[in-house]
Every structure is written in C-alpha cells, then in structure tokens.
Amino acid sequence: MSSVELGNPVPDFEVQATGNQTIRLSDFQGKNVILYFYPKDNTPGCTTEGQDFRDRMSAFAELNTEILGVSRDGLRAHENFRAKHDFPFHLISDKDETLCKLFDVIKLKKLYGKEYLGIDRSTFLIDGAGVLRKAWRSVKVKGHADEVLEATKAL
Template sequence: MPDVNDTAPDFALPCTGGETVRLSELRGQTVVLFFYPRDDTPGCTKESIGFSAEHQAFADAGAAVFGISKDSLASHDKFTAKHDLSVPLLSDEHGQVCEDYGVWKEKKMYGKTFMGIERTTVLIDPEGRIRQIWRKVKVPGHVDEVLAAAKQG
C-alpha cells in the first residue's frame, strides 16, 4: 500500500469518453484520484456530483480529477449520463489499480463481511508523488478539502 511521498503506482485504465488514461502521461500536473465503491449508490453519487460541480475549480488549480471503481465502462457511461457528471470515470474491472493503491479491503455491513473498495482519495503532485491520502472518506465537505489541498500546489 503506497503512502505519502511514495511514487504513485502507474496505471492505464479505460475512461468514459473512450480514451485510455495513463497516469505516467499526466506528469507535470496535479492528479486527484477518488476511489469509490459503486456507481449510482447514494454516497458515490453525492461524491461524484460534488467533484463534477468543482471540476472547473480543480482545472483552474492545475489538477486533473478522476473517479475510479470496479464498475464497467458501460456502467460508468450510464452513471455519467444519469447525473450529468463532468468528471471522467475510470474502469478498474479487474481490480489491479485498487489493489496497487491499497483500497481493496475487507468491509463489514449488516453483520456480513465482504471485500470492497474503501472510499479513498489520493492527491498526486506533478512529479508523480503522493502528496496526500484521505482514507475512509466521509462525503460531506470532502470535495472542498481536496480542492483546498490541490490549490496549495
């Protein structure tokens, strides 16, 4: 599991809009990765709408923002269209990036144990190093906190 000041694990993932996003190609700019459990669930929807609402503010701060889950690209496309999301979503269907970033965790809900994505946001600096990690994210106020950190450069 990478930590602050580590080099962010590189990846190439399919993105809404039909492109493949490679982290290594984003060097020179700040990158925000928000890992979320599932498309179209209440918390994930609020988080994705929040990042979309501030998409231009992140761009003005020189930061590219991407949401990542294990949902398929087709699911991401439906989710994006349904909620008019402007933030690009990356599909990690095989879960390798979730594993590389240490967000694939054992979770418990209603007395059941299962594996899932722990809501986590990673801020990566222009040199490709992890500047900040938010684990077990609570959605209210989170986007503003990440935006403030991205603006600090």
C-alpha cells in the same frame, strides 16, 4: 506490485475509462491528479461525492488539476452514471482491481451482518511530477471535495 506511499512517485499505470479512453498516469505529466475511489455507481454516497467533485471542477481546473473516479463497475455502468449526473471527468473501470491494489483500498466490510471485500472510499492527490502528496482513507462524503480542493491549493 506494492502499494503507494506518501512522498513517493506513483508507478505509471494504464487503465480503461469512459469515453473509450485509455488513461495513463504519465499522460498527466505537469498536472495534478485527484484519484478518488468509490464503492459503486448510482448509490447515494457515491453519487453525492461525484456531484461534489463535478460542482468544483472549474476550481480544480484553475489549479491545473484533473479528477478521475475509480470503482470496480464496468464501463457501461460508468458511462450511464457519468451521463446521468453530467460528470465532466472520466471514470475508470478497475474490474481486475489493479489500481485498488496499488492504492490498497480493498478492505473487509460488513453489510447486514455479512462480510465482504469492498472499496474503502479513498482519495489520493498526485502532483504534476507524479508524486503522491496526500491520501484520505475511509472518507466521509460531506465536505470532502472542499478538503481536497484546499489541499490542492496548498501544493
């Protein structure tokens, strides 16, 4: 499966998420979808990012927009992370990296001099027709949720 491109439809996918949900992109036909990829549950940047989206949830809802967080963590970790921070949106477990590969977010990273493959913090805005309208890569958390909200308003 090749990766998605701006202006093109996103292929339908089926993934497992919190709340014992099976989520398909096609389930959101007619709604905008924010798909944000983050490296790991319960880390400082990822927690702040999730809280920022949570705190703007009503503004996104007014724009007919769903938010979904994605990482390679398992569902148990996701359930705990979601409950601990009262996230009103679902978190997708992408252990097999199906979505990560589709959106091309796995990148070579360095930590303490060691290289590894990890998720490059990225966000994607998909419109109600399933077309990728905006992509943010190598995201800096501060102010990001506001930027995504503004882009969603512009649809």
